[in-house]
Amino acid sequence: MAGKTTTANRGFDIIGDIHGCALTLEKLLDLLGYRKVNGVYRHPRRQAVFLGDIIDRGPRIREALHLVRDMVEHGAARIVMGNHEYNALGYCTRARPGSGKTWLREHNARHDRLIRETLEQFDHYPREWNEFLEWFYTIPLFIEDEDFRVVHACWDGDLIEKFKQVQGGACIDEDFLHASAALESFAGQVMDTLLRGTDLRLPEGVTITGRDGYVREFFRTKFWADNPRTYADVVFQPDPLPPEVASRELTEAERRQLITYPKDAPPVFVGHYWMEGLPAPLKPNVACLDFSAVKYGKLVAYRFDGERVLSPDKFVWVKVERPEEVEYPTSEDSVAR
Template sequence: MAGTIHTASRGYDVIGDIHGCGNTLAMLLEQMGYSKVNGVYQHRRRQAIFIGDIIDRGPRVREALHLVRDMVERGSARIVMGNHEYNALGYCTRARPGSGRTWLREHTPRHDRLIRETLDQFEDYPQEWNDFLDWFYTLPLFIEEDDFRAVHACWDSELIERFKREQGGACIDEEFLHASADISSFAGEVMDTLLRGTDMRLPPGMTITGRDGYVREFFRTKFWADNPRTYSDVVFQPDPLPPEVASRKLTEEERSQLITYPSDAPPVFVGHYWMDSRPAPLKHNVACVDFSAVKYGRLVAYRMDGEQELSKDKFVWVNVVRDHRDSPDYPISEDSVAR
């Protein structure tokens, strides 16, 4: 059984954001040598590590959730929480009386749109959805092994160490969820940083409009930049900065606010960032495995075998294409697997 393999002899396959691409996930697992045993995917010598964001946007959220949870419960996979699982908990949890809100994550048009596919697919299975919401509380925010780490968006050692001391582990509870609704609180900072990443405010009066149409006054930043000097050295998001902003020099105050990831730290894997280039490490010990699968990109995994310098040759993926045999509006996979 996969769950009985000793850690020292086991390899890991770190899998990027799935977002309801259940067929694609099955193809990727099979490409990597996983097969079903009593209905659950497993590998004789390896364990999958899901980087979060199993839900929302795609056509097979329910199927993907069942596949992933079955693997986790069997011991053939582990998982960290993504911001979409966190968002779902907030969206479906009533705020406490006197808080001035109805839900922890208010039901605005934008929030409604982000979770709509998930709620629609569970419309006939309300108890299943409630069970999955309970399961989300069991998802750790991070995984920390001797030779690698995994977190959805950003590894902040100071926040993580304080979280472990105060929470006694890697998971949140309902009390922490409620506390995190205040973004200025410690709980709010933990969830925003680890699950959404770090950001920096744009110059006064400037905004950028993302591909999703959302107008922002902040841009996402790297947590691993070495000796950055300009905004272009730290920006990390699909939407580019205007040239006049990208060339702007960082002030000493701005530089002091940046998180750094030491070059001698174990490799860390993240998702979240909608990459669209050919998979490769971001740094010798930092890799992103989110390559926009649900937007007809790639569902990507990194095959980790204890190396401390990551290699582009260890990435595998499945291309996601439109297939009219299913629906022109949703992605599924064809036989377009590549290494």
């Protein structure tokens, strides 16, 4: 198993998408009882687990990367890759001769916009940025421990088992990155499913215009829905489906495209989905910890101690202040344990 550790000797604090909100992350770590020791945040009895998407959008991306990497390299934390780290690798990697492309991830207006803040904040630190790109290759796509699982967007057990057989572990290499540029390939399906989630095509002629202004012909779906009947039973994204589409019954072909997460499987934690409202489990053994921190939502953690049924009481969060640049005082009254 990738990164196998049990909760027998330590608990885990699983933390959602950071997107450059470094000061908010410091505040959350402080609340969880982590303290800086020789410049690295540590907890005497627990380990942080980051769900990826450390980069892009936020005001302190460089600081967030240094904080997280230092924790990982000193054993105070683990991390899985997010789609934004994967996107950065593709954006900054030249395509191979004969491919008809200059870069693996096209440099177009949308992709430029998504990575703009990251590249701007590393503008005077090109060597550091290249070192972080190399570090991204060491980040696993998933963590599969005896008591819990972690992946950025979707736990697809079949894909993960095939990936482990192909790659011999949980990390990608440059050859796999190049192969994943073809979405229909095995590598492309792994990266799209695990880091972005599953989807269904909308009915012919129907599109959705998201809050980001982009028009889509697909909608993101749950990977844990039990016996779904309609589109409303499986949709899982910030932008709602039109009522007449949400009530549409799933066809048998659509049902076969869906995956589910077994009720008796270990708890799994994901980020990615821009949740809102009060953090709580999505299912007794499924939790999403991305609560739109970079959009002035919450930076959320779950304090996991080996339980098979997740509890709403174990979510811990801090609200992101306006602006995120506010200097936070060190809290003496933490919830450390």
